Structure formats: structure tokens, C-alpha cells
């Protein structure tokens with residue numbers, strides 16, 4: 520598949536630990552089927568399944584492995600035989616990650632706690648047999664080091680609706696940024712930043728301002744370099760948690776933009792929905808749905824076209840965002 524090839528019905532393309540899709544690739548011949556991934560998320564993404572241990576030649580069934588040694592550079596060894604697979608994994612990961620980069624993944628869902636796939640809190644056993652929980656699976660580490668902007672998440676965390684929403688928001692934002700990076704011009708970058716301004720402010724107003732300054736600066740840098748450095752800071756900003764206080768400020772800002780188009784009843788309804796959200800009495804979708812309706816109906820300048828109103832293209836406003 521060529522880089523950034525159109526996929527299915529234009530769904531984002533996500534890497535996934537293969538055992539999570541229900542395939543029997545674990546060391547004991549079992550799987551770790553995650554129904555949310557296959558039955559819910561799978562409807563709107565294209566999966567690229569990867570099982571590093573199987574693909575590097577360990578087979579099924581195989582001896583279980585674990586991480587041993589220092590947390591900074593642990594070794595992957597067989598639990599029973601102590602056989603060291605670290606170098607094989609490093610060679611395999613270098614090649615496979617390059618292939619995955621060529622596929623233009625927009626995100627990756629890893630199996631938690633795995634010595635190959637876990638992104639954090641993986642057990643690393645010291646010489647005394649005691650384990651810390653500060654390791655990272657060797658394949659996941661290679662992927663995240665080579666492709667630091669690609670949003671990654673673990674399947675267990677995706678059962679939390681807020682984390683799930685934050686992950687999907689970053690996946691779609693990353694995909695839009697990649698489209699920009701494929702045809703970078705200064706005008707396109709200015710338009711991109713303008714469309715994402717409120718989404719960025721919901722995560723980090725400071726970083727949003729810094730990004731705005733970077734876009735406005737006339738440094739003579741080539742558009743490709745500008746878009747590349749913007750992308751890194753953009754994805755970092757979206758990784759900052761969007762709190763209720765920051766969301767409320769953005770909602771009120773949108774409310775002000777819409778104000779001139781609303782009658783008294785509409786305005787009261789919108790203000791009430793924002794207030795209910797702020798006091799945990801309603802999900803974010805309540806004021807967001809109203810704002811989207813008003814912004815679309817009246818084509819409100821500064822509001823209509825903001826990615827904040829529809830972080831998932833073509834999808835209804837998420838019900839679980841808080």
C-alpha cells in the first residue's frame with residue numbers, strides 16, 4: 520500500500536496489537552479480544568494488525584517473555600529459559616516500524632502491560648527478582664521513538680470515554696495535519712491554524728498563542744519546514760488535557776460569536792446548557808450540539824468551520840466528552 524493511500528471509505532488507518540482483534544497470536548495460543556475495538560471503533564477506522572513476537576519468528580505457542588535489567592534499556596528474555604530476544608526484536612522493530620511509517624498510520628492502539636506492546640507501566644524485573652512498573656514494551660518503544668507525533672493509546676484506557684474521545688480527537692487532527700504536510704503552503708498553514716484555534720484553546724491557550732505567533736512570523740523559512748515544526752507543537756498542544764474550565768471558556772466564546780444571531784429563548788437555552796456542563800449536570804455534547812446548530816444555520820463568522828465543533832469529520836458531536 521503506498522504512503523497515504525486512500526483507505527476504505529476514507530477512514531483513518533490505525534495500527535493495533537493483533538491479539539486485541541481476537542486473533543490467537545498470544546504466547547499460549549489465546550487472544551485478548553477487545554470488543555470495543557472490533558465492534559465499535561472498528562466501524563470507523565481501518566486496522567493494520569501487528570504482532571511483533573509472532574512476526575519476529577517466535578511462533579505460537581511460544582515461551583512467555585518478560586523485560587529484565589535496567590528500566591532505560593531492558594532486555595527481552597524468555598521467562599523459563601532466559602533466552603535473550605532483545606537483538607532480534609530490535610532488528611525486527613527497525614524494519615517493521617519503517618514499513619508502518621510508509622503506510623501513513625494515523626494512530627496506534629497497543630496492548631497494555633505487554634513486554635513488546637505496552638506503552639507504559641510494563642514490568643521490568645531487576646536482578647533481585649523484584650519488578651518495577653516503569654518499563655515500556657520494546658516494539659512500542661521503537662514505534663514511539665521513530666514516529667513521535669502519531670497518537671498512541673492502550674486498549675484498557677480506551678474504555679474510559681474521556682480518554683477515548685481525546686485519542687480520537689488527536690487521531691483525526693493528526694490526519695488533517697498530515698494532509699497539510701503533504702501539500703504545505705503558507706496560506707494553507709494559516710487556514711489550518713485558524714480552523715483549529717478553538718480546539719487548541721480548549722487544550723492549551725498558551726500553546727495556541729505560541730502556534731499563532733509561529734504562523735504569523737515572517738522568517739523566510741520554507742513552508743515544508745514551517746509546517747513540520749508546527750505539526751510537532753500542534754500535536755503536543757492537543758495532548759494537553761482539555762479541562763472543564765478551558766472548555767467552558769471556549770464554549771462561552773462561541774456563544775458570544777453566535778449571540779447576535781440568536782433570539783432571547785435560544786440565548787437562554789445555550790447559556791443554560793453551558794452552565795449545566797460547567798456544573799457537571801450535562802455532557803459537553805449538550806452545548807456543543809446547540810452551538811454547532813446555530814453556527815451552521817447562521818454561518819457564524821469565526822465559529823462555523825472551527826474543528827472544535829466537529830472534531831470527528833462527519834460524526835455527530837461526541838456524547839461522552841466532558
Ligand code: SF4
Pocket residue numbers: 536537538539544545546569570571572573630633635636
Ligand atoms: S501483546 Fe503484542 S506481542 Fe503480545 S500477542 Fe498481543 S500483539 Fe502479539
